[in-house]
Amino acid sequence: MSGDPAIIVESVSKDFVLHHNAQDTLKKRIVGLMHKRWRPRPHTFRAVDDVSFTVERGEALGLMGLNGSGKSTLLSLIAGIYPPTSGRIITHGRLVPMIALGVGFSPELTGEENIYLNASLFGLKNRETRALYPKILEFSELADFIYEPVKNYSSGMYARLGFSVAVHLDPEILLADEILSVGDADFQLKCLSRIEEMRKGGMTLLFVSHQQNQVAQFCDRYIRMEHGSVVDVGEVGELAPILSTTTN
Numbered sequence: 001m002s003g004d005p006a007i008i009v010e011s012v013s014k015d016f017v018l019h020h021n022a023q024d025t026l027k028k029r030i031v032g033l034m035h036k037r038w039r040p041r042p043h044t045f046r047a048v049d050d051v052s053f054t055v056e057r058g059e060a061l062g063l064m065g066l067n068g069s070g071k072s073t074l075l076s077l078i079a080g081i082y083p084p085t086s087g088r089i090i091t092h093g094r095l096v097p098m099i100a101l102g103v104g105f106s107p108e109l110t111g112e113e114n115i116y117l118n119a120s121l122f123g124l125k126n127r128e129t130r131a132l133y134p135k136i137l138e139f140s141e142l143a144d145f146i147y148e149p150v151k152n153y154s155s156g157m158y159a160r161l162g163f164s165v166a167v168h169l170d171p172e173i174l175l176a177d178e179i180l181s182v183g184d185a186d187f188q189l190k191c192l193s194r195i196e197e198m199r200k201g202g203m204t205l206l207f208v209s210h211q212q213n214q215v216a217q218f219c220d221r222y223i224r225m226e227h228g229s230v231v232d233v234g235e236v237g238e239l240a241p242i243l244s245t246t247t248n
């Protein structure tokens, strides 16, 4: 319904199965292997621990925290890439994840073919993609490289194509994970102003960044995570002014 929040995250936890066990010493493993007794004992690691929050329609929420605090896992859960171990996630609106840009591309296909493939995965009909194609190509600045298999692209070219397709899918909810760590400075600037434009159009944004100034610039509120849990929530105005741009 139109009044519902865009994203509802309720008591969400995510455990990953790890296939090593730190309690098994090397000696124990070697002796065990010699006697054909030792098998890796799977155990679990809680990457996201009982997280709850909502993001209202048109709101921008910044997700901050040190490396390994669970930000990307949380985004992947919201994107439906894998299910939570417990809790539930509800989203309202057309959701486009900008996570590991270009990961969904087929290496043997050209940039052009990947545009059609990617767009079709988001439910666009061929004729709709055909209408968008010139804009996607122009934004990506890939020019004639669009006819090359993407396996020959640099990581920056991959990211350009991924970003370009994603923003032209007209997202109502955009999940953006460290998108600005890729591409050159000019392209980053272009991406930021595009995101700002989409925000003005009412798009909901969940934005993972290590840069406090970017969160302050683009978001209304922030959440800070530590060891999988939310440890701080606030308005971006409450973020301390900083001298350095890179901080958590």
Ligand SMILES: Nc1ncnc2c1ncn2[C@@H]1O[C@H](COP(=O)(O)OP(=O)(O)OP(=O)(O)O)[C@@H](O)[C@H]1O
Binding pocket: 016, 017, 018, 045, 046, 047, 065, 066, 067, 068, 069, 070, 071, 072, 073, 074
């Ligand atoms: N598929 C997986 N299997 C096992 N452990 C995982 C998996 N994915 C993530 N993890 C672990 O979960 C924890 C959180 O990882 P995550 O990538 O969500 O952190 P992050 O806050 O996004 O970090 P960064 O800022 O470095 O991107 C880490 O300890 C990571 O090793």
